[in-house]
Amino acid sequence: MKIKKEFNIEKSEEAIFIAKIADALSHPLRVALIDYVSKKNKVRNDVCNKDLVEHFPYSQSSLSQHVKKLREANLFTVEYVDKFSFYSVNKQTMETFCKELLKK
Numbered sequence: 001m002k003i004k005k006e007f008n009i010e011k012s013e014e015a016i017f018i019a020k021i022a023d024a025l026s027h028p029l030r031v032a033l034i035d036y037v038s039k040k041n042k043v044r045n046d047v048c049n050k051d052l053v054e055h056f057p058y059s060q061s062s063l064s065q066h067v068k069k070l071r072e073a074n075l076f077t078v079e080y081v082d083k084f085s086f087y088s089v090n091k092q093t094m095e096t097f098c099k100e101l102l103k104k
Contacts, residue, residue: 017096018100021093021097023073025075029056032056033070033076034075034094041089075089076088076089077090
């Protein structure tokens with residue numbers, strides 16, 4: 001997300017952070033990806049592109065675009081092993097988002 005004009009609001013860094021995460025969560029598939037990867041991370045640590053393609057009825061290229069959006073928002077972390085990419089949910093980003101969103 002790019003902000004074209006400077007704006008002066010209280011706690012703008014927090015507002016930008018919340019908006020960035022909310023934008024990444026604005027598509028139902030990305031929410032489903034987070035849910036799937038989070039559940040798989042509890043059982044085992046490795047979730048790769050192959051797992052996503054097998055589970056979701058979307059093409060690999062479409063899934064990659066959604067994963068890219070989640071990675072840019074720091075909601076997914078990726079570990080590269082040889083030619084494979086393994087994904088995990090960044091729990092710290094999720095926790096920070098929830099805390100910031102629920103602040104008074």
